[in-house]
Amino acid sequence: MKRTIATGLITCLLMTLVFQPWGASQAKAAVKGNSGNTIKYGTPVSKNGKLKVKGTKLVNKKGKPVQLQGVSSHGINWDVRQPFVNEAALKTLRDNWGVNCFRIAMYTEEYNGYCVTDPASRKQLLKTIDTGVKAAKKLGMYVIIDWHVLNDQNPKKHQKAAKSFFKTVSKKYKKYSNVLYEICNEPNGGTSWSVIKSYAKAVIPVIRKNSKSAIIIVGTPNWSQDVDIAAGSPLKGYRNIMYAVHFYAATHKDDYRKKVQTAIDNKLPVICTEFSACEASGNGAYDFKSAQEWLKLLRKHKIGYVCWSLSNKPEAASLLKPSCKRTGGFKKSDLSQMGKWLVKQY
Numbered sequence: 001m002k003r004t005i006a007t008g009l010i011t012c013l014l015m016t017l018v019f020q021p022w023g024a025s026q027a028k029a030a031v032k033g034n035s036g037n038t039i040k041y042g043t044p045v046s047k048n049g050k051l052k053v054k055g056t057k058l059v060n061k062k063g064k065p066v067q068l069q070g071v072s073s074h075g076i077n078w079d080v081r082q083p084f085v086n087e088a089a090l091k092t093l094r095d096n097w098g099v100n101c102f103r104i105a106m107y108t109e110e111y112n113g114y115c116v117t118d119p120a121s122r123k124q125l126l127k128t129i130d131t132g133v134k135a136a137k138k139l140g141m142y143v144i145i146d147w148h149v150l151n152d153q154n155p156k157k158h159q160k161a162a163k164s165f166f167k168t169v170s171k172k173y174k175k176y177s178n179v180l181y182e183i184c185n186e187p188n189g190g191t192s193w194s195v196i197k198s199y200a201k202a203v204i205p206v207i208r209k210n211s212k213s214a215i216i217i218v219g220t221p222n223w224s225q226d227v228d229i230a231a232g233s234p235l236k237g238y239r240n241i242m243y244a245v246h247f248y249a250a251t252h253k254d255d256y257r258k259k260v261q262t263a264i265d266n267k268l269p270v271i272c273t274e275f276s277a278c279e280a281s282g283n284g285a286y287d288f289k290s291a292q293e294w295l296k297l298l299r300k301h302k303i304g305y306v307c308w309s310l311s312n313k314p315e316a317a318s319l320l321k322p323s324c325k326r327t328g329g330f331k332k333s334d335l336s337q338m339g340k341w342l343v344k345q346y
């Protein structure tokens with residue numbers, strides 16, 4: 001009898017060693033980052049699986065709320081900003097910064113944007129997205145593919161291109177459990193919620209043909225600030241839809257936080273896919289006190305947040321100093337004031 005127990009225990013031990021719940025690459029990732037964030041027990045994706053929306057919250061495969069902490073690329077359409085979309089950079093973000101989600105921002109109409117550039121550059125943009133998505137998959141991080149509407153103001157302007165783009169990427173990544181789609185960064189210029197809804201109703205089914213359940217994020221009026229308006233008339237008949245709120249803490253304060261509270265009170269699933277502590281221009285002075293208020297509110301409701309941006313462009317929102325020459329493996333001395341604050345927060 002005793003021998004049976006002993007044999008059983010040894011077998012059990014051997015099984016545990018052979019069938020590690022996380023693979024070799026993830027086991028290698030068992031490091032403690034500067035932020036104290038340890039991924040010893042698996043990567044964000046191996047732990048949480050495919051995300052779903054439950055009530056107002058983003059939840060994991062077990063239905064438990066997940067706190068997304070992300071960083072956004074700068075526009076991948078600007079050649080100089082593109083080198084930061086690579087595996088080494090994402091690994092640093094994951095292991096040393098406490099980041100579990102990376103957003104790939106692709107402008108639609110600005111310089112070399114997807115809707116205004118030539119076919120060769122468009123191919124390159126898809127390639128950069130692919131690099132980012134595959135690196136995130138390998139590292140077990142979530143990744144948001146962002147159709148960065150800004151100058152174009154009304155997402156309907158390039159609806160046809162958007163449908164074709166989302167058809168391509170949702171087909172390409174249909175088997176990926178880590179991909180989220182953001183279909184219009186910041187509608188503005190007076191684009192109403194009903195117009196945005198009509199755009200969403202055209203694009204969501206295109207994605208759903210390939211991906212039944214990936215999270216789809218819809219921008220809201222006035223540069224993705226009016227989640228309170230969206231809450232008054234949410235999209236009906238779709239699952240796993242979230243609504244974007246963006247904040248730049250030195251510009252957007254209590255009045256804007258109130259909009260988020262109204263949206264939550266009205267049971268709208270909100271996600272913050274872009275923020276910084278500076279002004280809405282991407283420059284100006286930081287207001288870390290206001291940024292702290294925002295994160296407090298978002299964390300309280302387990303609303304995910306993604307910081308703009310992983311760039312060394314000389315502007316306040318950049319997480320890296322202009323002097324940073326590295327494209328990954330960033331050191332503390334490479335971080336801007338904003339970058340240092342963020343890593344501390346995360």
Ligand code: IDC
Nearest residue numbers: 150185186223248274280281282313315317
């Ligand atoms: C800014 C970039 C800046 C670039 C500009 C182009 O930081 O380098 O020249 O876009 O228009 C947003 C937008 C985001 C902006 C950012 C800062 O989504 O594209 O990036 N911002 O202005 N909304 C509010 C602020």
